[in-house]
Amino acid sequence: GGMRSTDPNIYALGECAEVNGQVYGLVAPLYEMARVAASQLAGNEAAAFVHMDTPTKLKVTGIELFSLGDFAEGEDRQEIVLRDAAAGVYKRLVLRDDRIIGTVLYGETADGAWFNDLKKKQTDISQMRDTLIFGQSYQGGASLDPMAAVAALPDDAEICGCNGICKGKITGAITAKGLTSLDDVRAHTKASASCGSCTGLVEKLMALTIGDKYNPAAVQSMCGCTTLGHDEVRRLIKAKSLKTIPAVMQELEWTTSCGCAKCRPALNYYLVCDWPDEYADDYQSRFINERVHANIQKDGTYSVVPRMWGGVTNAAELRAIADVVDKFDIPMVKVTGGQRIDMLGIRKEDLPAVWADLGQAGFVSGHAYAKGLRTVKTCVGSDWCRFGTQDSTGFGVRIEKFMWGSWTPAKVKMAVSGCPRNCAEATCKDVGVICVDSGYEIHFAGAAGLDIKGTEVLGLVKTEDEALEHIVALTQMYREQGRYLERIYKWAKRIGIAEIKRQIMDDGERRKAYFDRFVFSQKFAQVDPWSERVSGKDKHEFRPMASVGFAQAAE
Structure with missing residues (x-):
């Protein structure tokens, strides 16, 4: 119970740990296991993990399925079932001694949080048994409406099981902080920020709390290749451990085979940031300036800006820059607003040679072209x-x-x-x-x-x-x-x-x-891209374009 394994020097938690004969595959028990293990390590030997039934919701777009507790058949159990095949709705409650012990909901899952609350509190449902299957909003004769079911939830009803966030905390944050988007709610309350199965409930709470100000469609998609916004893509990259651009596109159901000029640079950045030690930067997913590590100009030439730490330079560095300007006949040298020197008008095929000479003087790329x-x-x-x-x-x-x-x-x-x-x-x-x-x-x-x-x-x-x-x-x-x-x-x-x-x-x-x-x-x-390319990396990028006459082109 204290998360200590058979080896007293090793603690285990999550799906690799069997606790009292049971294995848990959901994140909410994992968090509780982590809390217990931390308490044990801090000296609280009384801390113990107690078995918990956790509701789960199928995370497949377009399928609403919720399950909770023990819904196996047994002589000491009774069932209440509602089935409407035409509407695609199936609800099943398993009772013992007038208490809910298990729930399966398909098609309509808005009452899942309420049924979970009744089960956790071991509420006697005998007085509402006749209407129980219709949900909380039907108690007292009200019309059956998923929004009404959410509105009827008490403030202490748990909405996000992963992070233990109740209804009152979410609605309070929406009102107090003026939150108007799902991403705002995630940032301020952590509700819907883990597995995402409570997203529908959180969205209903937002609609009930702020009315017409909440517009789910206001979340702009990254591009035409997906309906997902940037924040959702970032969250899913981490949650699903997606570590390549093809993996992201496949798992998140991109509508194009290889993305576009909007989503590929964004995905490349998110993967570089989230998995710095595992992801290999895809230079093909970068804009031209970041591919060749220089700024392209209107005439097709490039500018080079070496890094000058804090705007400080010295005679040797200035001589090296002057020598490069003379050697490559660079037509424009400009002092920038960022306290550096910009050399403009360099041909693409000359860039590696320019960088080589600058590198000998100790210069590295100034990243004047970079999102950095x-x-x-x-x-x-x-x-x-x-x-x-x-x-x-x-x-x-x-x-x-x-x-x-x-x-x-x-x-x-x-x-x-x-x-x-x-x-x-x-x-x-x-x-x-x-x-x-x-x-x-x-x-x-x-x-x-x-x-x-x-x-x-x-x-x-x-x-x-x-x-x-x-x-x-x-x-x-x-x-x-x-x-x-x-x-x-x-x-x-x-x-x-x-x-x-x-x-x-x-x-x-x-x-x-x-x-x-x-x-x-x-x-x-912290690897200088200029010195890498001086050594031959991506050398095809710096080959001069061939000069082809009309006769050759016709052939």
């Missing part, structure tokens, strides 16, 4: 400035060296300003830091492009190490929850500023988990 970390802009900080309160330059360099190479849903730009005068313009970046005498004020969710928006204040921390941990955790939260091509400020508006602060500032354990997952992913991300 672009720049960490800095001011000169306390080392040089009369007003500087902290070493903003050194901290910016540290952030960039720690986080470069990471892929994100959309581009990420950062900045560190050494004082509130904000010379690095940190308050319009995706993530920014304003250094003050008492520490580091972390900002996020700014914009300075098509949309102009000042940042939100995440919070103030005292040390550089704390600031780095909070910034990395925030970025990882965005990596895991952001939709492909969704900038941080749009993600923050959708998730809620308060929720982000709660997870990053207030929940130290969760923040550390985000940080650790980012660090783990960086083991596989």
Whole structure:
């Protein structure tokens, strides 16, 4: 009962563990087993797993099937059955001593939560036996209506068995936080966020609570290849352990054989993010800039932007850039707003040679083309400035060296300003830091492009190490929850500023988990793509196009 195996030094839980002669294959008992095992490890030897009947719902689109408890035949049991073949409805209740011990519902499953509640509470149903099979909404003579059945559920009725979420918590969150989508409810309550079998009930609760404001069709699909939205696809990739693009398309019933230009880049990113140590990046599913690791220009040439850590450079690096410009006759050299140098007008076939020369000077890709970390802009900080309160330059360099190479849903730009005068313009970046005498004020969710928006204040921390941990955790939260091509400020508006602060500032354990997952992913991300291609990777991408005359073309 304490989840200790026959070897006293080994604990086991889940489908591999037989507890008192029984094996459980559902997630709700697994969570309870984990709670018991954790209690045992913490010294509570009295903690024990108690057998639990858990309702389950078939997770097949278009089939409504719910089962609960023990519905085998027996002499001490009685059955109430409703069968309507034409309507495709079958309901069966198994009773013993005027208590429900088992339920099977097909076609109409809205009353499953109510029957589960009656079984858990061992409610005497003798007074409602005549109408019991018609569900809760029929008690007292009301018309039979699935929505009415959900409305009649008490606030303490369990809706999400996986996470133990009751009706009152869901409706309370919808009302208090103004939630209008299923993804919002999942984010704030965790209902429907695990196996998804309670999704129908949660949607009915939303319709009852906010009326016409809830429109399930408002969830936009990723593309024409699927009816699923980005959030649902991300959830199912994790829930079903899908680790390749073909596996995702097959399991989630894509309507096309190989996807399209909208869904393939998104799926590639989600798989890179969720399985960094297992998924092999599919370069064919990336846009041209990310395939060739340079920005294509209007004339078909490319621009190259090497990384300059925190906007800092030196004489040797500048000489190397000048030599490359001369050697390859590069027509335009431009200082960027991100404190770097951009070389424009490079032919595609020359890119590997340009990168080779830059690499000899110590340069790596600046990812100026990437849905990832672009720049960490800095001011000169306390080392040089009369007003500087902290070493903003050194901290910016540290952030960039720690986080470069990471892929994100959309581009990420950062900045560190050494004082509130904000010379690095940190308050319009995706993530920014304003250094003050008492520490580091972390900002996020700014914009300075098509949309102009000042940042939100995440919070103030005292040390550089704390600031780095909070910034990395925030970025990882965005990596895991952001939709492909969704900038941080749009993600923050959708998730809620308060929720982000709660997870990053207030929940130290969760923040550390985000940080650790980012660090783990960086083991596989911090590989310079330029040096890889200098060594011959994807060399077919850089072959010059053949010049063919009319006669040859005609042949």
